Amino acid sequence: MTIKANPERALRDLYHLRSIGTYKTGVHRPTLSEDDLVTRHWLVDQLKDIGHEAWIDGIGNVISRTPATGNKLLAGSHLETQSHAGWLDGALGVVYALEAARAVVEAGRTDIGVEVFAFADEEGHFGSFTGSRSLTGELTESDIDQRADRTTGRPLRQAIADAGLSGVPRHRVEPARYVGMLEAHIEQGDWLESQDLHIGVVTSIVAIWQYKIVFEGVQNHAGTTRMAIRKDAGVALRRFCQRVEERFPEVCGERSVWTVGQISMEPGAPSIIPGRAEMILQFRDDDMETLLRLEATVRELVAEANAAGPCKASWETTNQNKPALMDQSIQSALDAGGAVYAPGKHARMPSGAGHDAQMMAQLMPAGMMFIPSIGGISHHWTEDSTDADIMRGAQVYADAAARILGA
Amino acid sequence: MTIKANPERALRDLYHLRSIGTYKTGVHRPTLSEDDLVTRHWLVDQLKDIGHEAWIDGIGNVISRTPATGNKLLAGSHLETQSHAGWLDGALGVVYALEAARAVVEAGRTDIGVEVFAFADEEGHFGSFTGSRSLTGELTESDIDQRADRTTGRPLRQAIADAGLSGVPRHRVEPARYVGMLEAHIEQGDWLESQDLHIGVVTSIVAIWQYKIVFEGVQNHAGTTRMAIRKDAGVALRRFCQRVEERFPEVCGERSVWTVGQISMEPGAPSIIPGRAEMILQFRDDDMETLLRLEATVRELVAEANAAGPCKASWETTNQNKPALMDQSIQSALDAGGAVYAPGKHARMPSGAGHDAQMMAQLMPAGMMFIPSIGGISHHWTEDSTDADIMRGAQVYADAAARILGA
Numbered sequence: 066m067t068i069k070a071n072p073e074r075a076l077r078d079l080y081h082l083r084s085i086g087t088y089k090t091g092v093h094r095p096t097l098s099e100d101d102l103v104t105r106h107w108l109v110d111q112l113k114d115i116g117h118e119a120w121i122d123g124i125g126n127v128i129s130r131t132p133a134t135g136n137k138l139l140a141g142s143h144l145e146t147q148s149h150a151g152w153l154d155g156a157l158g159v160v161y162a163l164e165a166a167r168a169v170v171e172a173g174r175t176d177i178g179v180e181v182f183a184f185a186d187e188e189g190h191f192g193s194f195t196g197s198r199s200l201t202g203e204l205t206e207s208d209i210d211q212r213a214d215r216t217t218g219r220p221l222r223q224a225i226a227d228a229g230l231s232g233v234p235r236h237r238v239e240p241a242r243y244v245g246m247l248e249a250h251i252e253q254g255d256w257l258e259s260q261d262l263h264i265g266v267v268t269s270i271v272a273i274w275q276y277k278i279v280f281e282g283v284q285n286h287a288g289t290t291r292m293a294i295r296k297d298a299g300v301a302l303r304r305f306c307q308r309v310e311e312r313f314p315e316v317c318g319e320r321s322v323w324t325v326g327q328i329s330m331e332p333g334a335p336s337i338i339p340g341r342a343e344m345i346l347q348f349r350d351d352d353m354e355t356l357l358r359l360e361a362t363v364r365e366l367v368a369e370a371n372a373a374g375p376c377k378a379s380w381e382t383t384n385q386n387k388p389a390l391m392d393q394s395i396q397s398a399l400d401a402g403g404a405v406y407a408p409g410k411h412a413r414m415p416s417g418a419g420h421d422a423q424m425m426a427q428l429m430p431a432g433m434m435f436i437p438s439i440g441g442i443s444h445h446w447t448e449d450s451t452d453a454d455i456m457r458g459a460q461v462y463a464d465a466a467a468r469i470l471g472a
Numbered sequence: 473m474t475i476k477a478n479p480e481r482a483l484r485d486l487y488h489l490r491s492i493g494t495y496k497t498g499v500h501r502p503t504l505s506e507d508d509l510v511t512r513h514w515l516v517d518q519l520k521d522i523g524h525e526a527w528i529d530g531i532g533n534v535i536s537r538t539p540a541t542g543n544k545l546l547a548g549s550h551l552e553t554q555s556h557a558g559w560l561d562g563a564l565g566v567v568y569a570l571e572a573a574r575a576v577v578e579a580g581r582t583d584i585g586v587e588v589f590a591f592a593d594e595e596g597h598f599g600s601f602t603g604s605r606s607l608t609g610e611l612t613e614s615d616i617d618q619r620a621d622r623t624t625g626r627p628l629r630q631a632i633a634d635a636g637l638s639g640v641p642r643h644r645v646e647p648a649r650y651v652g653m654l655e656a657h658i659e660q661g662d663w664l665e666s667q668d669l670h671i672g673v674v675t676s677i678v679a680i681w682q683y684k685i686v687f688e689g690v691q692n693h694a695g696t697t698r699m700a701i702r703k704d705a706g707v708a709l710r711r712f713c714q715r716v717e718e719r720f721p722e723v724c725g726e727r728s729v730w731t732v733g734q735i736s737m738e739p740g741a742p743s744i745i746p747g748r749a750e751m752i753l754q755f756r757d758d759d760m761e762t763l764l765r766l767e768a769t770v771r772e773l774v775a776e777a778n779a780a781g782p783c784k785a786s787w788e789t790t791n792q793n794k795p796a797l798m799d800q801s802i803q804s805a806l807d808a809g810g811a812v813y814a815p816g817k818h819a820r821m822p823s824g825a826g827h828d829a830q831m832m833a834q835l836m837p838a839g840m841m842f843i844p845s846i847g848g849i850s851h852h853w854t855e856d857s858t859d860a861d862i863m864r865g866a867q868v869y870a871d872a873a874a875r876i877l878g879a
Contacts, residue, residue, distance in 0.1 A: 252696060253693045254697055254698065273695070273743075284851070285848065285849065285851070286660045286825060286850035287731035287754060288825040288826065289659060289823075289848065290660075290661055290662070290729065290848060290850075291662070291663065291729065299733070300713075300732075306710050320698070322694065322695060322699055326742045326745065328737055330733070333735075334734060335682060335731070335754050336680075336731070336754065337851055338733065339733060347743065416696075417696040418695040419695065441692065441697060443697075444691075444692070445691060445692075
């Protein structure tokens, strides 16, 4: 095996990206912000330096092409970040892909190639997986017309124009071009750390099922309305949540997670009994039977709430995708790379977070690799991984990429 | 007894006020809004028509004075409304006071007088009891500098200027001038209706004790953070609320009420475990021992939450006043008026809502009278009372006012 990453160079690139949109020890680079565009142009330049054709497409994806005649691997992740978030979430997978592409070129291999992509807006500032949905052909022009930045309200169409990308064609992935897709990412959880492991080989990406559950009662005066006749939508919501906490552990899988991240009550004043309350309940698992069992429990608890009264409960599904299974041979390539650079310290695991790889898995064999997150912290500027883990990961990644390419 | 209200005229005045700032079948007249000022000037004109001196003071209170040499009664309520709220909340008590003032004048009594006040901002658009706190001397100039409209953000100082009231002195109530203070109001609850009663004679105004309770956990990714290691501040908040629902019924009084009207979670996104959650818990009762028992329970439950972990709970008092006892002889006058116009259909009861009368009760004997609210609906544009109840109330009120004045 003559294809080897330069782990110091990968680390240096990550430190460089951290200097663009720095926020405390993390970064703030929302999709199509000025800082985000600086990183995209930087990546294009790096790719051109190693002889790739590279450009930013009409939705902000960075695309690259090699003249390789043989096997090609699609590799990458995303460059934008959540607001005021970590320096590695996304950037790590892009830099590993870049490093693997360089390693192939530096090994003098012109027959095979790693084609680096930076998927736009994986973090969903303009909706879910904007860039990779454009690459798969799912995102329509009318979707683009309707989307806007969830924080600033800037329309996506305007953001594209501001980036100088109006009229630039949106790229479509050609699945037949690739032997597969590889993405690296920080774990964003604490499992690798808690098991003293260095590398996670992802078996599947969990599905996210999400529901809006609404409770309707009667808004009234908090001083003059007797307890006995109240129809307090907030009380109904909290009782429902309590039942979720009781019932879900009875039906969940070993790695199921569920979250109520959002609650609103109307009118939301200290002296007014809430007439309406709304929550978002989300759960994740990589097993369809478990997902269906959890959903059946939601249905059962909504019915139970309606039977108990006095408020009316209703629910609607707001997200429901399928678990994405990672390709077996790519998992084996990652195992093999792990055996070289992290012997005894690599293991298979599901991904609890969504990633662009799940979109690409619809079109081609896809795989993912994780490195540990210190304390499992994610989507926060304190997110971090050790330099040793970052450098080791670059080596495993390039090694696995070479194996997938049949080098 | 020659002092009698003209109930049709009172009803007509209320319908007139309903036409100013109409919202569906209710009204929208925030404090010092244009429509609110129209009603204040209208009231000044009505009072001048019956020979009162009348004006709007430097905080927006409508003040009146009669030349009466003998007993004088301070009477009134408020003219502004909650946002998009009912037509009677406040206006009823002002019109009843106006009608009683007219009845005294029309009876040819120049020795005694009903002096009508419309207290500014009882509904608290600029904070709590802005107008009556100014009348008692509690509101400082620096309070005024700091207050702003809770909805629009317009500073109180600016609102006063916009109303043309800059430089107008703020009136101070002279307690020695009055034999007492009388306020009428809709019940805002359903007790009178449920008991088939027409008139409520208020015995006390409940105290409102209110707390901000904060739960601090760790914000993290909702997909990658295992259930076992989560520190979900939203879960902690809901468990606390559940314990309130369990414990409060064990220690509360017969008419205690408690409400969680406001909850917020940070960052409040479906895929992020809340790192911080905050709620406002309010309870009301007219008995100090009950209030202290409920507060002790809050203290106990916060300690219990901290002992249970994994989130940290803390609390602070945001409101804590005393129950206001209504004057016995004013209650007797209202009983007597009820016996004339609503025989067998009047009863004593506490007020679950706060009213300007509780501020005036600090300075002089004060009393309150309620008429029924249809369905107990309050602080909503569907709030209503029957014409028959409204007209009957005007008669009882004028009768009681005359008795209090010793007519």
